[in-house]
Amino acid sequence: MNNTFLYVITVIIWGSTWIAINYQLGEVAAEVSIVYRFGLAALCMFAYCRYKKLPLTFAIKQHLQLFAFGLTLFGFNYYLLYSAQAHINSALTSIAFSTLMMVNILNARIWFKTHISSQVYYGGALGLLGIVTLFWPQIRSVHFGDSTLLGLGFCLIGVMFASTGNMISIKNQHDKIPVLPATAWGMMYGCIFMLLVALIQGQTFNFSYTFEYISSLLYLSIFGSVIAFGSYLTLLARIGAHKASYATIMFPAVAVVISSFVEGFIWDSYTFIGLSLMLAGNLVVLAKPGLLKRLSPTSSKLANCSTTK
Template identity: 25%
Template sequence: MSNHPAANTPHRLSDPHVLIPVALFALYVIWGSTYLGIRYALESYPPFLLAGVRFLCAGVALYGFLRLRGMAPPTWLQWRNAAFTGLLLLGFGNGLVCFAEERVSSGIAAVAVASMPLFAALFSGMYGEWPNRRESIGLAIGFAGVIVLNLGSSLSGSRLGAMALLVAAMCWAFGSAWSRRREMPPGPMNTAAQMLCASIALLIFGFASGEQLPAHPTMRATLAVVYLAVFGSLIAFSAYLYVLKRARPALATSYAYVNPPVAVLFGVLLAGEHVGPYDLAGMAIILLGVLVITLAKQKRAH
């Protein structure tokens, strides 16, 4: 029989009070940087094949690792649920963002996707889980920040890009709300199954629509694909599914409000994009909205 300190250590390491903030930090920073990563990868790779290759590599690696570790494969029902969720989150959600980033800047793509928590609140409400009053205030503040941020640089240059980003946000939100109430594969196997299923759909659509893999991709584009697969998919997507399962939807989706300022910041530092007064004001309001949502979640937990 183990002594108390040894027995408690794994519990502390797996304590949601520790892991949820760590996972949220990963979502805020890593997913904020992936918008610029996608922009770099698009220099050589077409959008849907880019997403398909990214998720295929990450999914095969993770699935193989888990099976070698002895984890059982998903049941047929879990495969079906993972396929539907993966198609919404990764197929439509990420594939359309890649498509849109051929037409709009990385920072603006992140700004448009920040409408996602509002759709998530709506779809969760359809299942009887409406945001509470404080969460609603936080959502409203966050969306006001998105509007202010968007005043600094318009999406009007590409109606198609703007529409793709809106549909991406809606699909991601519905997939998140739907999957919370379904039997999904356990733990990281859920991540692997969703990526495998989504990658097949993305690759089929990409090739069917006439996309081709580049014969001579640039080193920067290929390194961006590797970064997206390892950090954006394996690490951050696993973190998202963990938070989605253990926290309220408003907190789990709060990353979408933090990603725009992070994406704009990366664009400024690494790609020479410019930041105006609207951008700075919008970022400040967005972060305030996330703070309100976080505090509302903590108060509800007590």
Template identity: 30%
Template sequence: MTEAAHPSRDHGPSLLTPGVLVPFIIVTVIWGSTWLVIRDQVSAVPASWSVAYRFLLASVAMAILARARGLSLWIGGRGIAFAACLGASQFMLNFNFVYRAEMVLTSGVVAVFYALLLIPNSLLAWLTFRQPVSRNFIIGSVIAVTGVVLLFLREYRYADVAPGAVLEGIALCFCGLMAASVSNVMQGAPIARRLPIISVLAWAMLLGGLMDSALAWIVAGPPVFDTRLGYIAGIAYLAVAGSVVTFPLYFRLIQQIGAGRAAYTGVLTPVIAMLLSTLFEGYRWSTLAVVGALLSVAGMVIAMRAKPSR
């Protein structure tokens, strides 16, 4: 990986350049579909074991990808320690909270909440690296978040679960959101910019998967596996498409355009997730949901057109 500019100087390319827009679209479309698959993953297998299977398999696939590209898997002691922290925040804490949230909320609701990732990402990036944001980015973010709030209000009013379960799901989403944001902002650290991201992710997924396994054994007992073809295919899809394909692209986006702007993948993601939820979970669109979705997309377009502050 070539050395990038210092994280405090956000001189990254426009979000509309092909080198940024194409991976942005790939990540958004794939992650928009993963929420629905996760819903099935927690139907018969304890959440922590499903998370463990996903990232243990993903670590093997990521290691194969690294070697296929001629990258060394040895990243040194400090690199492995960094990967362990990344694995704990992203692939253990974040996903355990996400999977548990989907046990009480629909996939669309959880995806909507995660669209707010741009807020802690931007705040933590500013606090840690003083990464600036432009006025248009702030305006676009306010519009998009307003849309997300409308989507969430619709879900809160009409969700077919008890209000207490909704609040429990919100709390789980919030904890996962903060864990994900920490791992996102870690990509601005100098060590993350020096090491090959695919090799780092191979270690992070392996170590995170082992942590998931330890947690699963503690909270759910010995391994449980669902032999249904749908479950096995879901594990493979989440591991390969939802992890090996997307995380290198996403973390590279963070290093190119900053954690706040990269998190805009999460604004369009819930719209895709809700479209799929309409087809497979019986989600019903209301005027509030339509307005919220339109505002989310409009705000994202405004923010994407904003040039980085100097």
């Protein structure tokens, strides 16, 4: 699959998972639902790897790396984000989680000495500004008390764990560990972690047999986990974590469009300006290198002056 297709699939699926997550909340504890989600996703991934005859046996050292991968990306990350939403609204959660791109830029330089072009920074800044603009009506009514700061703290720490998981995924591929087998083991380890968390908290492992709960669980497991994570983690190695993670900034854009049809969301000036900035940032980040130089009239004039001299 080409990179554009993988990117679009990731953005559309993860941008739509909020609907499915809404149907997961209520009768079954969130931690228990995450166990079900990644347990089912891991089984599907293992079955697919077995069908495609992909390697599933690894050395102990590799398993330690896969264990760290699972704990950071499918364990601590999700647990902290769910904990954050008990203290802050979805707007602040989206803004905080969208900082994953900037954290990935920093970690990519530290882990792999990746050179980041200026247009990635500009595009990322446009995207973050777009998200803040999009959610500004909700943000300006927020009271930044202790509970809000605690929620933001949980979210930002979760982002750091997610970014670490991203870096380990890239290292997995550098170490010739295929994406899908690595993801299968990572999801299983993440599932085990969340199982322990739920047991320590004394959660009841009940199940909702409603159509909404079962269908949303299947969507989150197969599409939101197997397909979306498989696509995203493949992109990490192909185009770099700094570019692939711009997908996290595009999620709210997809969510707003879907909400317009599903929930009757009414667009205002903040919506149009915010989405425009996010799309502009997306184009800048994913464009071929040197885009800003070609578009900058100042640089063109300087180039002409240098050639005449």
